[in-house]
Amino acid sequence: MISLKDLKKKVKENGYKLTPQRKAILKVLIGHNKHFISAEDILKETIKIYPNLNITTIYRNLEILEDINMLHKTKDNNTALYCLICEESHHHHIICKICGKTEIIDFCPLKKFSDLVKEKNFILTDHKIELYGYCEDCKKDLNP
């Protein structure tokens, strides 16, 4: 389980200051561990801890956290969603379409694609693989 202490340490190690705003953001992110959440929703939570916190500060910090590899970012419809990175090795996610809960899918099928990609004379550099569905809790509430 990832700890707030570890997160703060990693931020400092990367040369960033530990402002109360930043700490509040980290606290909220860890409170939503394994859940994708939007900048706006992060704001709603952080202002409970640090009332004057501005959305600009949220965005600037999310960018930093992404840069130092502490955050996953994904764009579903038009708004970006963020989720703390808790594992170190390459993996993918299944994301609940209702609550944003995410679980690590510790498998990547990239090798299966390599021959097909070569056939098309492409050089493969990146890939985006995301699974979507309903988590244990949310599937209960689904209309039958």
Next chain:
Amino acid sequence: MISLKDLKKKVKENGYKLTPQRKAILKVLIGHNKHFISAEDILKETIKIYPNLNITTIYRNLEILEDINMLHKTKDNNTALYCLICEESHHHHIICKICGKTEIIDFCPLKKFSDLVKEKNFILTDHKIELYGYCEDCKKDLNP
């Protein structure tokens, strides 16, 4: 090879009128067959055919074409990209990061995920799999 005639037919079959604007858009899309292209770039091409065509009309038509399953839509950074659907069966794409060229990857590894997803107690409903890289032409121009 997909033909303009077929595209027009499908549009009519779905109850939409064949306006010159719509025809121009289809023509441009077919000219970029197998390439993802943005609304703005579609506009640049269409105004050569129909000079007064408005970006709003582009967006409205792209939405219609997507609705009737004639267009793939993907969102890379902040702008949506579109590509005519030319095959009927489920597949994925490799997309050139430079020119937008796309090739069909006629393979889906979804089954490989199903056990892992079940383990996490999720119901799997959707998935997004996209490969990115450089196409045959563009890889030549790459800095060494």
Next chain:
DNA sequence: TTGTAAATGCAAATAATTTGCAATTAGGAG
């Protein structure tokens, strides 16, 4: 304790996409 670069808040700018509305038009009915 102090100096300074980093960080923040606020307001304004961006940029892609959407919407409201009045004017135009495609194409079926007569």
Next chain:
DNA sequence: CTCCTAATTGCAAATTATTTGCATTTACAA
């Protein structure tokens, strides 16, 4: 062919997520 009407379009304005400029504040190393 002519007429009618719902569909479509163009234009301007709204929306919305995100970014930027800038003056002010602050963390923290020395």
